[in-house]
Amino acid sequence: VVNNGIYGTIRMHQEREYPGRVVATELKNPDFAALARAYGGHGETVEKTADFAPAFERARASCKPAIVEIRLDPEAITPTRTITQIRQKL
Template identity: 95%
Template sequence: AFVEAFARRKPAAKPVWAAEIEKAHAAYLEWSTPPQTGPGAVHMGPIIEHLGKVLPEDAILTNGAGNYATWVHRFYRNRRFGTQAAPTSGSMGYGTPAAVAAQSLFPDRTVIAFAGDGCFLMNGQEFATAVQYDLPIIVIVVNNGIYGTIRMHQEREYPSRVVGTELKNPDFAALARAHGGHGETVEKTADFAPAFERARASGKPAIVEIKLDPEAITPTRTITQIRQKL
């Protein structure tokens, strides 16, 4: 009752702290506006920006753990409560099974899973579950051929001493088709929008594989810059 009554109240005058709110909001918009360029032919900034424009407000985004998730958390502007499922414990492999669960619970909503290549290979077999139960999730696999977060720490603490972070990956789009789903491969930024629309139009569980340059390790630093401690 208190909340309902409070919601109906209007301030008598413009609050004295209104300017601070506007300043804080402007800072948020600046911080959450993605860069449009970066290393390689595929740039995650325009991709996240595109998703923010085309996804419905109630779309559910899931992800596991990895540097790729930074792009989602920082630059995708959630507009509704209950539209993100992400691991507070930083668990790799969470995104795909979380998307399966979310699509099961909310069959009429769009569900997008983000996964790094190493992250997807932790629990990617759950894509078969999505196919089995006709759950049209779209898994965006950000494939840079490495365990990105671990590699970042290696380069920062032990420059050029790379140990066990390179990956030999399957063709993720072909893997989706092998399961009976839809598969797309994105090798340049302009490829993403039509590939994503084809995945949605298929009505099937889908994988959209993004071939990301490993140098694009964070939105603000490359591997080379981290190695050189710039």
């Protein structure tokens, strides 16, 4: 699960087309890794790129249904732009 805590595409369009009028794009997500473990699966959360491969291998080795939650900074709205850059362009 890739989790940046927002509806990113909607937020990007709101920032670009309606500056200063961002509405209803923040999410209150559960702890997806804890949810997987609660149901008897394997769950891990990663926040650094370097931590993903080992977490993925542990998930595969567990032989259980698995969730690896990847938490991303919501500021990084696209691979090449940030929310701040979108705001500053206007």
